Amino acid sequence: MNVIKQTATEAFDPLRYREDFPLLTRRVHGKPLIYFDNANTAQKPQSVIDAVDRFYRESNANVSRAVHTLGEEATAAYEAARDKLAGFVNASSRDEIVLTSGTTQATNLVAYSYALPRLKPGDEILVTTMEHHANIVPWQLVCERTGAKLSVAPITQRGELIVDEFIARLNPRVKLAAVTHVSNVLGTINPIAELARATRKHGIPLLVDGSQAAPHLPIDVQALGCDFYALTGHKLFGPTGTGALWARHELLESMPPFFGGGEMIKSVSFEKTVFADPPHRFEAGTPNIAGFVGLGAALDYVQSIGRDRICAYERELLDYATAALELVPGLRRFGEAAHKAAVISFLIDGAHAHDLATLLDQEGVAVRSGHHCAHPLMRFYGVPATLRASLAFYNTRDEVDRFVAAITRVRKLLA
Numbered sequence: 001m002n003v004i005k006q007t008a009t010e011a012f013d014p015l016r017y018r019e020d021f022p023l024l025t026r027r028v029h030g031k032p033l034i035y036f037d038n039a040n041t042a043q044k045p046q047s048v049i050d051a052v053d054r055f056y057r058e059s060n061a062n063v064s065r066a067v068h069t070l071g072e073e074a075t076a077a078y079e080a081a082r083d084k085l086a087g088f089v090n091a092s093s094r095d096e097i098v099l100t101s102g103t104t105q106a107t108n109l110v111a112y113s114y115a116l117p118r119l120k121p122g123d124e125i126l127v128t129t130m131e132h133h134a135n136i137v138p139w140q141l142v143c144e145r146t147g148a149k150l151s152v153a154p155i156t157q158r159g160e161l162i163v164d165e166f167i168a169r170l171n172p173r174v175k176l177a178a179v180t181h182v183s184n185v186l187g188t189i190n191p192i193a194e195l196a197r198a199t200r201k202h203g204i205p206l207l208v209d210g211s212q213a214a215p216h217l218p219i220d221v222q223a224l225g226c227d228f229y230a231l232t233g234h235k236l237f238g239p240t241g242t243g244a245l246w247a248r249h250e251l252l253e254s255m256p257p258f259f260g261g262g263e264m265i266k267s268v269s270f271e272k273t274v275f276a277d278p279p280h281r282f283e284a285g286t287p288n289i290a291g292f293v294g295l296g297a298a299l300d301y302v303q304s305i306g307r308d309r310i311c312a313y314e315r316e317l318l319d320y321a322t323a324a325l326e327l328v329p330g331l332r333r334f335g336e337a338a339h340k341a342a343v344i345s346f347l348i349d350g351a352h353a354h355d356l357a358t359l360l361d362q363e364g365v366a367v368r369s370g371h372h373c374a375h376p377l378m379r380f381y382g383v384p385a386t387l388r389a390s391l392a393f394y395n396t397r398d399e400v401d402r403f404v405a406a407i408t409r410v411r412k413l414l415a
């Protein structure tokens with residue numbers, strides 16, 4: 001296991017990290033697995049699997065309720081994940097981290113607890129054309145209930161947000177702006193610090209969907225200057241059903257609970273309930289304790305490699321893969337932003353995305369085909385679906401070569 005933090009200058013050897021991921025040794029349809037579906041969910045290192053296993057073997061108990069040893073151990077392990085998340089995004093306090101089941105729960109929490117009580121008819125929530133449904137639908141639901149509406153900042157054909165158009169849409173009616181840090185379809189890295197400076201000038205809070213950024217980029221919410229930052233654990237090499245919302249403490253203080261139940265109260269009587277302070281106010285019921293123990297281990301693992309190194313290696317791999325795919329005849333890429341994470345969406349003339357993905361699976365290649373929970377973006381490009389290869393630091397140039405060779409083979413079958 002690679003627990004010693006690597007220095008920035010040390011050459012990045014993906015093979016060294018692959019050894020930590022048991023699933024990557026699998027064969028699929030008799031071929032060595034090429035896992036290029038990391039934007040969908042990432043594989044888990046042995047240290048995460050061990051942490052979850054160890055928790056259930058040695059410390060399983062409920063959090064916060066028991067004073068016995070196991071209860072204290074479980075609470076400490078669960079709360080350690082909050083500390084690690086606070087460090088991971090550079091929050092100024094651990095109390096700014098709400099543990100959620102993922103980004104979807106985080107955006108819904110902000111929609112119902114922050115936006116809903118503030119919205120009135122004619123108000124707006126500003127999003128962009130490239131958002132995932134998890135950063136569209138929650139806002140639509142609260143807009144429908146209040147008479148507010150969505151305002152949408154456009155993008156270029158290359159898949160870059162038109163920043164001037166985003167800024168032009170900031171006005172007193174906008175009560176919240178919600179933008180993805182990295183597009184799950186295009187890979188575009190949005191200029192969040194610049195957007196946050198603009199929203200701040202107008203007194204509009206900015207929510208950032210960090211689902212696709214957290215596994216690939218160093219995240220510093222204080223430097224970004226945003227107000228809410230949502231992330232999901234399973235794309236970050238941690239267990240499913242884990243995630244977090246970071247929010248400025250004063251915003252959390254101003255928000256009523258979203259769910260009610262145990263764990264989120266100071267006192268309850270039939271006449272009146274006094275809620276716990278943030279972040280516990282937003283964490284009703286028994287959480288995914290083992291999941292968060294695993295997420296803590298995943299954060300340790302990622303930090304031990306170093307996010308600057310991951311980012312630099314993935315950029316090189318992205319350039320290599322992009323150049324290799326350019327040589328495939330009839331291939332159309334979606335997303336050519338200057339600042340990109342390692343996501344490549346594409347189509348091949350005359351072949352349906354699902355047919356290609358099915359044939360690639362026969363070659364041992366896992367890629368996603370479909371609308372990627374981004375219907376408005378698909379509509380923008382006038383296509384129903386794309387194929388998406390999304391890379392992680394454990395992927396290699398050799399896998400890219402085999403992937404391109406597999407595409408060339410299956411393309412002939414569909415011709």
Ligand code: PLP
Pocket residue numbers: 039040101102103104105132134135180182183184209211212232233234373
């Ligand atoms: N936002 C983006 C950009 C995503 O890619 C995803 C997942 O694909 C989500 C939000 C939703 O994440 P989750 O389903 O883990 O809540």
